[in-house]
Amino acid sequence: MAETKGPEYFQMSTVKDDLGTIQIAPEVITVIAGIAANEVEGVAATRGNFAVGVAEMLGKKIHGKGIKTDISSEGLFIDVFCSVRYGKSVPTVAQEIQQNVRQTIANMTSLEVKEVNVHVTGIQFETTEN
Numbered sequence: 001m002a003e004t005k006g007p008e009y010f011q012m013s014t015v016k017d018d019l020g021t022i023q024i025a026p027e028v029i030t031v032i033a034g035i036a037a038n039e040v041e042g043v044a045a046t047r048g049n050f051a052v053g054v055a056e057m058l059g060k061k062i063h064g065k066g067i068k069t070d071i072s073s074e075g076l077f078i079d080v081f082c083s084v085r086y087g088k089s090v091p092t093v094a095q096e097i098q099q100n101v102r103q104t105i106a107n108m109t110s111l112e113v114k115e116v117n118v119h120v121t122g123i124q125f126e127t128t129e130n
Helices: 026-038 051-056 092-109
Strands: 010-012 021-023 045-047 065-073 077-086 113-125
Touching: 021 026, 021 051, 026 065, 026 077, 026 092, 045 113, 077 092, 092 113
Parallel strands: 077 113
Antiparallel strands: 010 021, 045 077, 065 077
């Protein structure tokens, strides 16, 4: 019979007098990164898929949309897929996303992010009501 593997967790180092272990699910990192990316001025939205769009139409807020986390032996890699507001400097917004995501994850989890890759998928124009 095939052995099923449970979900991977980030194992955090513990203090010398071992009180137990601390594990963080990848979904938690995804949500933290999503909130941190959306806090940056100039980010119009993060990209989601069809299922996320349906869930948001039904009133559920999905904080981790447009965020991909990759756990490997080399470290933690995060990809952010977002659109930027028209008139904002794309390189400046992307750099602020990288800094905010890295800093927020470090503050909340003490995990070091190896890379934060920002993928700008579009420009959001302001719409005016007539």
